[in-house]
Amino acid sequence: MKLGAHQSIAGGYSEALKRVYKIGGNCLQIFSSSPRGWNFPKVDKKELKNFLDLKFKLSIEPVYFHASYLINLADEGKISQMSIKSLVLEMNAASLLNIKGSIIHLGSYKGQKSKTKYQNLIANIREILKKTSKDSLFIIENAGNRKIGQTLEEISQIIKDVNDERLRLCLDTCHLFSNGYQFDNNKDLDEFINKLDKLNLLDRLEVWHINDSRDEFNSGHDRHANIGEGKIDINEFKTLLNHPKTKNYPFIIETPGFDNKGPDKKNLEILKSLIDI
Ligand SMILES: [Zn+2]
16 A cells, blocks of 8 residues: 655655655655745755665655646746746656656636647646656646646646646545545446546546545635545545555645644554555
C-alpha cells in the first residue's frame, strides 16, 4: 500500500523525507520552492546526494512535486512566461532527484473562456514538455473552485489536444466531491472507473490526493478537511483504499492536520484503519 502525505521542505528536500517517514507514510509530495511567490528550485550536489541516499534508505517512493499556486497556463504575457519557467525548472529538477514529476493546477480562464486562452493553454503545456526531461511527468490535478479542469470531460479534452504520453492525472477526492462526483460503495466506484476509462483517463491516472471536504457535495468549493471531519462519507475512502482497481495507486493526504500543522500521523492512521487485511 502506498500511503503518504504532503510535507514541508523547510531545511531542505531531505527533511521532508524524514517528516513523512516519521508520520508513517511511504510516499511523498513536496513543493520545489515556496509556493506563494515566483521562487525556483535550486539543487546543489550535496542536497542531491543526501536526498537520493535518504530516499533509498527510507524507501519513500514515489515522490512528487506539487507546482506553485501562481501557475496559470491559460494566461498570456508575464504570468504564462513565469509559469513556463517555473515548471520547466521544477520538472527538470524532478528528473535529477528521482521525483516522478509535477502535480499541477493548470490555472483559470479569469472570467470568460475563449478560443485564444484555450490555445495558449495547449501551446504552453507543449512548450513545457518540449523543454523538460523525458522521464518527468506533467500531472494535471482535477481542480476545485472556478479553475481549469473541474470536470473529467474538460481534462480529457486537454489531454487529447496536447497529445503527449507524459501527461498524467491526479484525482483529488475533495475536488471531485465538490464538483459532483461521489463513490462511497463498490458499485458507484465501478461506474466512476468506467467513466474514466471511456474518457481515456484511466490509463493516465497516476496518483490520488485523499482529502475530506469542508464543503457540501457539489458545492463548487474546494476546502480540504481532515479525514472523518468533513462531508465525505468515510465509506468513500474505505472503498477507494480497498477496491482492486484503485488500491494500488499512491494516495497522498493534504489535510489541515488535527492540530492544524499540516498532514499528520492521525489522518494516515485513520486511513490505515480502513484498509481490509
Ligand atoms: Zn490536491
